[in-house]
Amino acid sequence: MPVLQSATGRSWQHRSGRQRLIAWFGWLALVALVVFAWQVMTRDTIWAFVADAPRQAADIGERMFPPRWGYMERLWQPLWDTLNIATLGTLLALFVAVPVAFLAARNTTPSVRFVRPAALLLIVASRSINSLIWALLLVSILGPGLLAGILAIALRSIGFIGKLLYEAIEEIDASQVEAVAATGASGAQVLDYAIAPQIMPAFAGITVFRWDINIRESTVLGLVGAGGIGLELSHSLNTLAWPQVTLIFIVILGTVVLSEWVSARVRHAII
Template sequence: MSSTASVQRRFQRFTPRQRFVRWVVLMLSVAAITVSIRHVEVIPEFLYDAPEQLVDLLNRLWPPDLEYYPIAVHEALLETLHIATLGTVLALFLAVPVGLLAARNVTRSTTLNWLAKLILVSSRSVNSLVWALLFVAVFGPGAMAGTLAIAFRSIGFVGKLFAEAVEETQVGPIEALRATGAPRFSVLVKGYWPQVKPAFWSIALFRWDINVRESAVLGLVGAGGIGVALDASLNLFYWDRVATVLLSIFAVVILAELAVTQIRQRII
C-alpha cells in the first residue's frame, strides 16, 4: 500500500511519451541548424577579417559628402515622403471596402469573407520590393511604381487590422440603429464608424510610419525615391555620398516617428 502511494506521489512534469517527443524535437532542431550552417557556407577567413572590413567601411563613409545633399538627396527625399504618403492614402481607400468585406459581423457571407481575406493575405505575402519590381515592369521605373507598390503592400496590413477593429465593435448600438429602420450605409456611418475611428487613424499613422521606411529602399529596384540615389552612390563606390543618404533617411525616420507619436496622442 505504502509503495503504491509513494509511486503516485512522485512528481514528473512530463510523461515518458512527452519526454520522448521533446528529445526528438531537440535533435531535429540541432540537425536543422547544422544543415543550415553548412548550406550558408560560412567562409572562416571572411568572418575573421570582418572587424577590419568594418573599420575600413566606416573610414570610407566618414566624413559624409554633405555637398551631395542639395544636388540629389533633397529632391529624392521629398519624393520618398510623397511615395509613402500617397501610397498610404491610396491603401486606406482600397483597404476599407476590403476590410468591411472581411469583417464577419458586417458581411454575413462566408464566401465574401474568404475572398476578402484572400486579397488581404496576397497583399501581405508579397514584399514591397517584389510589388515594386512588378509595377516597375508594368509602369516603367519611377515614383508611380513605388507609390503603387507601397499601396498594394499596405492594403493587407491596414485591411486586416481594420477588419479586426470592426469585428470588435459592440453590437448594442448597431442593433439600436437597425431598430430605428436605418439603412445599412447609415448603420455603417453612425454605428460602426464612431466605434472604429480611433483604431482606424492609429492604424493609418502606424502604416505611414512603416511606409516612410519601406519607400526609402524602393529605389534599389528603380521605383523612385531616395533609394535611387542610394543605389547610384553604392554602384559608383561613392561611400561618402552613401553616408549622406543613410543619414538623411535616418533623420526622416526619426522625424516621422516623432510626428506620429505627437498626432496619436492628440487623436486618442
C-alpha cells in the first residue's frame, strides 16, 4: 500500500480505511459466491464419470476418423435447407422488426406512454427466448419441418434487429430531421429524406450480422425436428455413426466460416 508523507506531516494513502473495508468485504462476497456456485455446479456430478472422461473422449475420437466422405451427397439438400432457414428467417424478421423499431424509438414513436412500452415488450420477449426453444414450441404446434425452423429464427431475430435498430434511430442527427420538416415535408418525406439515409448503414450492418448469427443457429435447429443439416446430425448421433458426425461437423464449420467471410466483406463494403 503506497504511503506518502506530505509537508504537513500527514500521510496520504490510496484508499481510506472505509474504502479498504468495503473492498475487503467485496472480495469476501466474491469468494463466497464462487464457493456457492462451485457447490451448485458439482452437487450432482458423478466424479467417476469425470475421471473416465478422457478415455471415453479418446475412444469416440478414434471412431470419428476418418470422415465418411461418401456421405456428402446426402448433405447437400440439408445444407441448402439450413441456408434457406437462416435467410428466410432473417427476411421475415425484418418485416416485423423495422416497424417495431420505429415504434420503440423515442423520436419516432407515436406515443411514448403506450406504443413505445408495447414495442419494447415485444423486443424483450423475442430476445429472452432462445431460437432452440422457439423451435421446440413451433415443432409441437406446426409439426417438424422447415417452416418451424424459419419461424423460430424469425421470432428470435425480431428482438435483436429491433433493439439495435431503434437505438440507431434514437442516435440520428435531429437537426437534419428539423431541416427537412421545416420545408413543409410530410411525415413520409421526412422519413425518406432525413431518417432513412442516416440509419441505412446501421440497418445493413445489423441485417448482415444477424444473418451470420442465424447461419450458426439454424445448424442446430434440426436437433429438435426443425429441419436442416441439424436433422442429419441428430440421426447420425442417434445411430452412433461417428464418421458421419465428423463430416457434418466439417460441413458446418465450413459453412460458418464462409458466412463469416461473406458478412465481413459486406460490412466492409457498407462501412
